[in-house]
Structures are given as C-alpha cells and as structure tokens.
Amino acid sequence: MAFGFGKKREDVHDEDDDEEEEEVDLVNFQGALNGKTADMAANARLVQAALRPTKDLITDGLERRAETIRVDIKGERAQTSLSIDGMPFAGGRMPKPQALAVTQMLKVLCGLDARLKGRHQSGGVKAEFQGTKYELSVEISPQPDATERLMIRVRNLSHKLETPSDLGFSEALRQTIRDLTSHRHGLIICCGMPGSGVTTTTYAVLRGIDVYLYSIYSIAKTSRELLNIKQFEVLPNDDLQTSMMRMIREEADVIFVDPIRDAETLQQIFSVADRICVVSEMQAKDCSNAIEQLVQWSGDRQQASELIDGVFSQKLVRLLCNQCREAFRPNPKLLEKVGLPPETKVLYRKGEPAVDEKTGEEDDPCEKCGGVGFYGRMAMIETIIMTDPLRKLIAEGAPVDQLKALARTEGCLTFHKDGLRLVAEGKTSLEELQRVFKG
C-alpha cells in the first residue's frame, strides 16, 4: 500500500527503540490556539505512548497535502481518511487503543480538557513542518459506540492571498474586474458552494482593483491581511447601512462587506449601491442562481436589475501533476466533440506508473504526487457581467435558464469555456473536467 502512513517511520522507530536522533522530518507542535499551555509533565505517560503516533498521523497528512485528516474507530481498529484536493483517500490504520491515545494527546496539545470524554470538544494547535507553518483545527465528536471521532482541519499559513494572475485569470477577466470597480456603482458578488474556494476568488477580485486609482474600504470581519485596503472601524451603534454611508463620506470607491446571507443585509447594501461599488460573497451554485436569490431577497426586480453589476462564480478543478502527466495527440473527432479548436496538437492526461517489461511490475509512483496524478487545484471561472439586455431580462423576472442562455450570447465566461481553456493549456485533463461537471 503506497499510502500507509508512517510505514517508513515505524521501521525507523522499531530499529532504534531509544531516543536516537530522528532520521525523518516530523511535525512540530507549537502551542494551543487557545493560548493554554499543554501540560506535558502531568501527562507524561500519555506523551510517552501517544506523542509519536500523533506526530506520525499529522506528518503523513501534511506530507500528502491533506485538507482534512479524520480518524474513525470501527471495532478494534481505527481507519484514517484524508481529503486531498477535495478527494477522499485512505490513510493508515492503527489499533483502537492507539487511536484513543492519539485523541487524548491532541486534546492536551490543543489545551482542551483530556478528562472530558463523550462530549463534543473543539480547539486547535499551531504546527510547523518542513519550514511551513500550519494551524490545525481539531474537533472531537462522541460516537454512539462510546468512542470519539477525531477530525483535523489543516490550514497552511504560507498560502498567501492570491492575485488574479496567481489564480490564472485571463487578461480579459482581469480587465473586466478593473472596469467593474471603476464605476462607483453597484454590487459585485462572488458565489460558490462551501469549499469551492469562493473566498479566494473574492480576495482575487479585490486584489484585481487598481489600488492607486481607487480607495477600498473593508468592513468585513476577516483574519486575513488585506493589502492596501483600509479596515473601517464600525461605531458601536452603527448598522451596516450607516457605516457604509460614513465610508461614502470618507470618499471610498469600493466597499468590501461580509458574505450576504439574508434579505436584510442585501437591502441595506442596495440602499447605497447606487453611489458606491460593493464587493461581497454569497452561497450559490452558479451566477444565475445567485442572481435569482438576490432578486428574491431584494423583493424588487427592477432595483436588483439596476444594482447588480457583476457576478463571479468558481468551481475547483484538480491540476495534473506536471511531473507525471502524459501528453497525447487528440484525434479530430474528440476535439470536435468537446469543443476544442481543431488545430489543438497536444492534450494531457493523468500519468500511469510505467510497467517493467521484464517483471510486469509497476514502477514506483511519481515522487511529487504519490501516484495520484494530480497536484493542487485551480478555479474555473464563470461570470455574468451586466449588459442592458441582461438587466432587462432580470427586471422582467425571466427564469434562470433564460438568463444563463442570454449571458452566453452576451459573451460572459462559462465554466465549460474556462475549463476547456485549462485543458488546452495542459493544466488539467478532459476526464477531470467531466468529473467536476458531473459532481
């Protein structure tokens, strides 16, 4: 099993049963997020038994770039599952007592109450691995069989806020962002489903604004550092509308607000959006569905049609591992079927490990991706940038399908078109595109 966690490390451990110099790089824990000191001395026996397996578990997850690490106890065994680039993968197994000890160890490391069992607890711990800093959010949930389920969410702190070009936005799309925000008017919304990277797109849109020409104010509660954006201080008794009025008086050009989740917030935004450009995010499957929801919240189709200026949505697609992707010459029929230009000379697909001709055995999996074939993800972007015909259709209360169809003829970017661009550029495969569209 290529992905058994800690196999290599266990061997090392078994061979030198003492505390000899470690040959492998393991995660370092650097303090609980709640600021409490982990009392290692009072838990010496637990530390002795469980610190190393805990480090092995986390190290394997970080090495494989997992977003989540989950440990489920079934009978006398525990199974680890990882989510990597949004896909589930099996991690290692361990005996039930070890899984219980690891859970206890993480409670101590997170400054939680280790004596408390059978109750929901959550916390976090800072970690460092191979020069990169992480925050691990730990959630412990009681299970019906009196065990506890361990869920660890990984946040890589080195992931900086990305610009539109970091995210691979086309020059046309970057120009669209600059145009939209220059109007001192209207709502720009980024939408997506949870976990689809919508916040990343929102920040990219914000970073696509020319900060030398326009002053951007943020009223959003965010822990991320926003470059060149002025964090606005909300007065104790001010609601959103009042605060936005104050920002307009301070000559803001663009205001960044927290995600829109209800009619009340939207109506407050709409009450000022004829004088200022507002950027926000919301949950929706795609751009036309977001518009439908905004119209409903607004309660005034005409107003919504005038004040929504642009909607962006994204779906994440996995990127082919550039170490092991395989080039192939696509036949003309395939190109026609999927809608790629007939002159396309080369496309790429997921690499398969080479098979030794003599022995018939597979070669070792790719070192970079571990044989998964993919490494990292990228957003496919869909847009609806308002034009007069689109505004008219919204004001008339046309159904989502009609809006979608018109957006296409009005030259808006579709997931399909942007996805094919990534295929043509060799960044992803047709199979991966199909998987995302099916999901």
Ligand SMILES: [Zn+2]
């Ligand atoms: Zn690879």
